Amino acid sequence: MSVLPHFPQEFTNIPPRVEGRTRLGVMGGTFDPIHHGHLVAASEVAALLDLDEVVFVPTGQPWQKANKRQVSDAEHRYLMTVIATASNPRFTVSRVDIDREGPTYTIDTLNDLRALRPQSDLFFITGADAMNQLMTWKDSDKLWNLAYFVGVTRPGHKLEVPDVGPEHFALMEVPAMAISSTDIRERSANHMPVWYLVPDGVVQYINKYDLYHATAYTAEDLPHYSDGLPHGAHELRSGE
Ligand SMILES: Nc1ncnc2c1ncn2[C@@H]1O[C@H](COP(=O)(O)OP(=O)(O)OP(=O)(O)O)[C@@H](O)[C@H]1O
């Protein structure tokens, strides 16, 4: 497939690189679990927009998913995200959303990251489904000035042009990955393979903690959990 932008008319306002400032992609998600659709989207946007780094930000309490199903423990989702991104020197993971109490709002994510990374310009990456819902997010009208938004194609979802000025966003085509976390959870529950849909380490993590079967573990079942993370996990932390 072509790696050229799918929507060239929306592709002309990308903020240029500013000397002395880094370009930081932000990939927010519930990541229950993280899969190759997330990773390919981040990798492609990083290449097309010349990003120095993409920080993956697992949600704490994703309020728009909470009424639909029980979301896995944040520490499981965080650790799977660390495992999935560890081999890419430009990928990091942030705990800002899982360490903040209450529902996760992107307005807080972006304000926290801007405070932590004052020398960075932020590029918030979303798939078509999330991008189309953005007007329902908290303080959605204020988000556009905190980051530049990049909406990417996703099989099964139409990528719509948001109702803001073209200087605030780009829409782009990424390699089509017809993968969802929902599908992976359902496959796991039905003992169907999830190899090659998620990184190998994530397959092994799902199996180790039996995450998506009826008897899924909670945080309290994890070993060495007195300090909030499984033994050895602190060494894996990065990106903050
Ligand atoms: N296959 C994919 N291609 C492109 N973008 C994706 C893909 N899967 C998820 N995304 C985007 O990644 C972000 C985080 O998605 P999320 O963690 O909710 O995954 P999901 O697969 O949509 O999960 P679920 O099936 O549980 O709703 C969102 O912006 C979403 O649009």
Ligand SMILES: O=C(O)c1ccc[n+]([C@@H]2O[C@H](COP(=O)([O-])O)[C@@H](O)[C@H]2O)c1
């Ligand atoms: O700010 C909000 O109100 C809001 C509502 C829904 C989703 N988001 C963000 O959108 C990103 C993708 O979310 P999700 O639920 O599709 O995994 C993630 O960073 C969420 O925090 C943000």
